[in-house]
Amino acid sequence: MALVLTEDQQMLKDSVAAFLADKAPVAQLRALRDSADATGFSRDLWREMAAMGLAGVLVPEAEGGSGFGYVGAGLAQEQIGRNLSASPMLSTAILGVTALLRGGSNAQRQALLPKIAAGDMLLALAADELARHNPTRVSTLATPSGNGFLLNGAKAFVLDGHVADKLIVSARTSGAEGAREGITLFLVDRAAAGVEVSRTVMVDSRNAAHVSLDDVQVAGEDVLGPVDGGHAILERVLDAGRACLAAEMLGVAAESFDRTVEYLKQREQFGVLIGSFQALQHRAAHLFCEVELVKSVVLRALQALDADDPRAPAFASLAKAKAGEVVRLATNEAVQLHGGIGMTDDFDVGFFMKRARAAAETFGDIAFHGDRLARLGGY
Amino acid sequence: MVEGTAGDRAEESSLEAFRAETRAWLEANCPPEMRQPAAGDDDMCWGGRRWVFRSEAQKVWLERMAARGWTVPEWPREYGGGGLSKAEAKILQAEMARLGCRSPLSSFGIWMLGPALLKYGNEAQKREHLPRIARGEIRWCQGYSEPGAGSDLAGLKTRAEDMGDHYLVNGQKIWTSYADQADWIFCLVRTDAQAPKHLGISFLLFDMASPGVSTSPIKLISGYSPFCQTFFDNVKVPKENLVGTLNKGWDIAKYLLTHEREMIGGMGFSGDGREALSQIAAREIGLENGALADSGLRTDIVRHEIDAWAFALTMERVLDEAKAGQGTGALSSMLKYYGTELNKRRNELLMSVLGSDSLIWEGDNPRTGGKAGERPKAWLRSRANSIEGGTSEVQLNIIAKRVLQLPGA
Numbered sequence: 001m002a003l004v005l006t007e008d009q010q011m012l013k014d015s016v017a018a019f020l021a022d023k024a025p026v027a028q029l030r031a032l033r034d035s036a037d038a039t040g041f042s043r044d045l046w047r048e049m050a051a052m053g054l055a056g057v058l059v060p061e062a063e064g065g066s067g068f069g070y071v072g073a074g075l076a077q078e079q080i081g082r083n084l085s086a087s088p089m090l091s092t093a094i095l096g097v098t099a100l101l102r103g104g105s106n107a108q109r110q111a112l113l114p115k116i117a118a119g120d121m122l123l124a125l126a127a128d129e130l131a132r133h134n135p136t137r138v139s140t141l142a143t144p145s146g147n148g149f150l151l152n153g154a155k156a157f158v159l160d161g162h163v164a165d166k167l168i169v170s171a172r173t174s175g176a177e178g179a180r181e182g183i184t185l186f187l188v189d190r191a192a193a194g195v196e197v198s199r200t201v202m203v204d205s206r207n208a209a210h211v212s213l214d215d216v217q218v219a220g221e222d223v224l225g226p227v228d229g230g231h232a233i234l235e236r237v238l239d240a241g242r243a244c245l246a247a248e249m250l251g252v253a254a255e256s257f258d259r260t261v262e263y264l265k266q267r268e269q270f271g272v273l274i275g276s277f278q279a280l281q282h283r284a285a286h287l288f289c290e291v292e293l294v295k296s297v298v299l300r301a302l303q304a305l306d307a308d309d310p311r312a313p314a315f316a317s318l319a320k321a322k323a324g325e326v327v328r329l330a331t332n333e334a335v336q337l338h339g340g341i342g343m344t345d346d347f348d349v350g351f352f353m354k355r356a357r358a359a360a361e362t363f364g365d366i367a368f369h370g371d372r373l374a375r376l377g378g379y
Numbered sequence: 380m381v382e383g384t385a386g387d388r389a390e391e392s393s394l395e396a397f398r399a400e401t402r403a404w405l406e407a408n409c410p411p412e413m414r415q416p417a418a419g420d421d422d423m424c425w426g427g428r429r430w431v432f433r434s435e436a437q438k439v440w441l442e443r444m445a446a447r448g449w450t451v452p453e454w455p456r457e458y459g460g461g462g463l464s465k466a467e468a469k470i471l472q473a474e475m476a477r478l479g480c481r482s483p484l485s486s487f488g489i490w491m492l493g494p495a496l497l498k499y500g501n502e503a504q505k506r507e508h509l510p511r512i513a514r515g516e517i518r519w520c521q522g523y524s525e526p527g528a529g530s531d532l533a534g535l536k537t538r539a540e541d542m543g544d545h546y547l548v549n550g551q552k553i554w555t556s557y558a559d560q561a562d563w564i565f566c567l568v569r570t571d572a573q574a575p576k577h578l579g580i581s582f583l584l585f586d587m588a589s590p591g592v593s594t595s596p597i598k599l600i601s602g603y604s605p606f607c608q609t610f611f612d613n614v615k616v617p618k619e620n621l622v623g624t625l626n627k628g629w630d631i632a633k634y635l636l637t638h639e640r641e642m643i644g645g646m647g648f649s650g651d652g653r654e655a656l657s658q659i660a661a662r663e664i665g666l667e668n669g670a671l672a673d674s675g676l677r678t679d680i681v682r683h684e685i686d687a688w689a690f691a692l693t694m695e696r697v698l699d700e701a702k703a704g705q706g707t708g709a710l711s712s713m714l715k716y717y718g719t720e721l722n723k724r725r726n727e728l729l730m731s732v733l734g735s736d737s738l739i740w741e742g743d744n745p746r747t748g749g750k751a752g753e754r755p756k757a758w759l760r761s762r763a764n765s766i767e768g769g770t771s772e773v774q775l776n777i778i779a780k781r782v783l784q785l786p787g788a
Contacts, residue, residue, distance in 0.1 A: 003696035004703045261783050276787035281779035288778055289713045296692035322689050370681040377684070379661040379671045 001303050003296060005071075012068060013075040017082070019052065024085035026348045032086055033205040039163055040199075040207040041086035047119045049087060056117025058097045058240075064114035065097075070240065070305040074247035074298060081251020081359075084351055086206060088122050090244060091160035096123025098240040099168050103185060103225030103233035112166075124164035124190075125241075126155035126211050127234060133364045135170070135234055138183050140213060142171035149173070149223075151186065151194075151216040159362070161209030162199040164190050168237075169213065173228050185230040187222045188213075204358040205351075239316035242363050243301040246319035249359050250294045253323070253330035256352045257291055260284065260334045267339075280337060287333055290326045297322050314376050321369035324360035331356040390466075397467055401474045408443045410436035414479040419753065420605065423485040426515025428562050444483040445514045451489055454497065458505055459513030465702075487556065488512030488519040492565050495635045499582070499623040508563075508584070520587070522552040522566030522609060523632070530773050532567075533576045533629060537611060539568035539583060546570075546583065546621075548591075548614040554767070558594040558607035561587050571626050582628035585616040601759035602740075639768045640715035656725055657684055660732045676731060683724055690717055712781075716774035719764035726761040730754065 005013065024045050032040060049055055057073045059065020066072075073094055080089060097116060100109055115121035127135050140153025151171055161167065167188045175182025190197060194216035199209045225233045261284055264275030274280060301319035304312040331353035335342035342349050364372070413436050417423045424430070424437050432438040444450050447461060452468040454460020463471065493512055496505055511517040528535040537550025548568060558564070563586055571579030587594075591614040596604040623631050657671075660680055664673050671677035697710050730737040736744060737758070739751040765771040779785045 002699040002703065003692065004699050004705060261785070264785060273786045275785040278776070278779075281783075281785050282772065282775040284783055284785065285716075285775040285778035288783060289717050292710075292713060293686070293689040293693050293717070296696040297689045299696070300692050318685060318688055321685050325685075366682075366685075367678075370678065370685065373685065374657070374671070374677060374681045375669065377655075377657050378669075379657045379666065379677065379680075 001307065003299050003303075005075075005299075009068075009071055009075060012072055013079070015052070016054070016076050016079045019048075020079045020083045020085045023048065024083055024087070026084045026351055029084045029086050029205055029351060030348075040160070040205075041088065045085070046087055049089070050117065050119025054089065055093050055119045056097075056113075057093055058101065059113050059117045063109060064117040066117075070243060070302040071299070073240075073244055074302040077244045077247040078251040078254075078298075081248035081253075081355075082255040084252070084355055088160045088163070090241060090248070091125065091164065091207075092116060092121070092123045094244045095125040095159075095237055095241050096166075096168065098237045099123075099125070099185065099224060099233065102236045103230070105221075107221065108187065108224065121166070122160060122164045124158050124161045124167050124209075125237065126158045126161065126167045126169045126188075127238070128157050129153070129155060131156065133362070133368055135238060136178050136180055136183070136231065138170050138172050139177045140169065140171040142173045142184055142186065142218075145217060146219075148217065148219040148221075149184075149186070151188065151213040151218060153213050155211040155213070157200075157362075158197075158209045158211050160207045161190075161211050162197050162207065166190065167195070167211065168224060169211075170230055170234055175228070180231040182228050183230040183234065184227050185224040185233060186218050187224050188216060188218055192216055192218075202358060204354040206355070206358065235313065238363050239313050240305055242316045242320040242369075243298070243305055245359050245362055246294070246298050246301060246316075246323035249323040249327040249356065250291075250298050252352050252356050252359065253291050253294060253327040256327075256330045256334040256349060256356075257284075257287055259349065260287075260330075260337050263338055283333060283337070287326075287330055290329060294319075294323045294326045314373060317364075317369040317372045317376070320364060321366040321373065324366050324369075327356040328360055394466055394470060398470045398474065401471055402477075404447075405474055405478050405480060409475075409478060409480045410440055412436035413440040413481055413483070415481065416479070417481050420485075423481075424483060424515065425485050425518055425557070425560070427518025427560065428516070429560065430515070430518070441483045441515055448513065450484045450515065451493065451509075451513045454493065454509065454513065458497075459510035484515045486512060486515065486518065487521055488517065491521060491635050491638060492519050494638050495565070495582075495631050496622065498634060499631050501622075503619070504584070504622060517562045518557070518560060520555050520558045520561035520564050520609075522555055522558075522564045524554045525551060526553050530770055532632070533580065535567055535569060535580065537566070537568050538572065539570050539581065539616065541570070542615075545618055546616045548583070548585070548611045548616055550611050552609040552611075553597075554606045555594070555609040556605055556607075558587070558609045559596055563587060564592075564609070565622075567628055567632055570628075574626065577629045579626055580628040580632070581625055582622040582631045583616055584620045584622060585614065589614050589616070591615075599759070600762070601756045603756065603760065636769060637711045640711045640774070655684065656680055656687075656728055656732070659729065663732050676728075679731070680728055683721070683728055687721055687725070690721055693717075712769075712774040712777040715768060716765075716771050716778070720771060722764050723761050726758045730758050 028042065053066030053068065054076050056065030057068045057076060061067040076089060080087065100112055112121060129139060130137055140151065140155065142149040142151050151169060153171065155169065167190055169186045169188050170183050171186060172182055173184040188195065194214040196212045197209050199207065202208050264280060264284065265273060267274045297319040301315040304315040334349045335353055338349055341347050412434060422433060424441055448456060448459060449461045449471065451459065452461040452463045452471050456462040489512060493509060496508060523532060525535050525537060537548065537552065539546040539548045563584060566583050566585065567580055568583050569579050570581040591612040593610045594607040597606045597608060598604050657680055660671055664671055666672060694714065733754060736747065737754045740755055741751050744751055
């Protein structure tokens with residue numbers, strides 16, 4: 001498949017770009033942070049995003065969505081990265097919907113997908129238990145109880161966990177901690193008895209929560225996918241998240257880079273524009289090349305997900321690793337090349353660096369994905 | 380998915396017919412010895428008046444491909460080319476790769492001068508030079524750099540004086556690849572010493588057998604001598620050998636450098652069949668529990684593979700964008716900079732993977748019983764990648780100035 005956007009995709013990109021720059025710029029995230037907003041994003045904004053087809057971007061048209069696929073989702077994520085727009089796009093529209101598409105029964109799909117696409121239902125993925133991403137290190141236990149299971153354990157870094165209507169929880173129905181086999185996914189009401197969610201205030205001012213599960217009863221029909229066979233679904237959900245996070249990081253990197261180049265053309269020192277200094281020009285030119293590489297890996301990873309390409313896991317890891325590396329460089333260079341003003345809270349570049357750090361960490365950094373790529377490559 | 384039009388489908392089926400014919404022809408005509416990669420520059424066919432074919436197969440392969448115009452598949456037929464469309468040329472390339480066919484002819488005439496002549500040459504020049512390049516009859520070299528004009532190429536001093544019925548060329552070039560084996564040279568010369576430096580340069584072609592031309596090879600750190608110093612002492616050049624407009628040679632030089640940069644930058648990254656570094660490492664070092672048995676090196680290798688893969692996809696994207704008319708342009712400097720730096724990294728890592736075996740310069744390797752490889756020489760050769768065709772620093776200057784439009788670069 002050619003590494004270019006189709007006309008429809010280009011139109012989607014342009015309309016999301018204009019919409020988010022207007023409705024959810026960095027100033028909105030700043031206001032949410034400063035007012036310690038209880039939700040962490042604007043529910044009005046999410047309703048408008050749903051009306052644009054973004055909440056249902058991955059939901060097929062027949063099930064109430066807009067069916068733009070992963071390339072469409074990634075284009076939206078890129079603009080979210082450029083504007084640092086706070087929304088449940090990743091947790092609900094990408095992770096939640098992918099879980100339902102890959103593992104959901106017809107009943108689960110019919111019950112949830114139209115509501116999600118309409119913006120009336122939020123989901124959150126509760127997978128990690130440790131500080132470093134590791135989706136097989138699951139010690140949360142699911143023991144048979146009645147026609148269903150009892151869940152006990154705790155989940156860390158659950159994105160949008162405190163506002164989600166339903167949690168997608170990975171728990172062990174068999175196997176040892178660390179094994180791929182024996183992991184099962186469950187749809188759990190956040191309001192169910194025994195679920196305790198505490199929001200954590202994060203460096204990037206975005207939402208995450210700690211979730212503890214204490215004898216939480218779930219029914220048999222709330223199992224998502226096969227019992228003991230949840231890992232394969234979880235990997236596909238995570239790969240969708242990784243590719244879309246890479247797209248968001250592309251937006252963060254590109255925006256930080258653009259703002260920095262603009263600053264080099266305005267700031268004067270020693271009686272000249274600092275952009276005339278070769279030391280700074282070479283750093284900017286190198287960064288330009290790195291951002292170009294990220295554009296290529298992100299688009300290919302998204303296309304591979306849409307095409308159900310068997311190499312999709314490798315492309316997702318490639319995109320997540322490379323985007324994570326480059327967004328760190330881009331945001332650190334942005335702060336350094338802006339100098340003292342880059343260190344001030346009044347100035348926006350710090351927000352980009354904070355988001356870059358969190359996004360690079362989410363669902364595996366370059367060390368995690370480098371290792372995964374090597375294993376996929378047989379070394 | 381958009382449904383193809385009837386026209387698309389007709390084109391599709393004619394391309395499939397072309398693929399079938401090409402496959403059959405290659406199978407019937409490519410000698411078995413030519414169905415494996417050349418073992419270095421020395422094993423390639425460079426052509427020229429003094430060329431001695433390394434084998435009968437090399438000769439036959441060149442003659443058969445040249446007869447079809449397939450040494451230069453996309454050049455027009457009237458100049459010795461194959462007249463293929465881009466899509467057909469891509470099929471030919473894919474079918475050659477499928478069978479393992481090596482290129483029948485390596486030539487600066489094909490890679491560099493030809494594209495410049497097609498764009499800037501007059502009809503007589505095209506008819507005289509292009510078919511001879513296509514058939515491998517004339518071997519060309521490039522007279523660009525001078526001892527005092529490296530990165531500052533436009534500061535060149537070799538001068539061509541107008542003597543009425545001819546130019547008189549005097550000066551010295553350096554880093555002239557294979558000048559000692561070349562038949563003709565395409566050369567940048569100063570034709571107006573008073574004008575600003577970019578505006579007084581012209582593009583001349585002349586025979587290396589002309590009286591007053593001499594060459595002297597330069598021995599490099601790799602032990603090889605692919606480059607020469609080239610001296611011009613009162614060389615008479617006919618006036619019809621000026622390409623393009625007098626004093627506008629810099630435009631041609633820039634156009635040609637763009638080609639050269641894309642070629643150097645793309646070396647080894649667009650599916651040329653080079654074995655992946657990780658596979659070489661797995662074979663040489665071995666695995667433990669499915670992971671390379673050297674965890675530190677494994678990390679370095681996978682970081683390189685990530686960048687190499689991302690770069691290969693970027694080459695693909697740049698081509699796809701150009702085809703779709705969405706090109707961002709001015710990317711040849713990016714490809715040259717990033718591609719050559721990557722190739723240098725790959726060579727460093729290959730040395731590490733092979734350890735002390737990689738250091739053996741000549742003779743046998745008593746540890747393995749094998750021969751010393753080309754490895755240390757290839758590693759040293761690769762150091763030049765970020766210097767030749769414009770240094771990495773010059774490429775970054777170009778990106779800063781033309782793409783980012785930073786001030787005063």
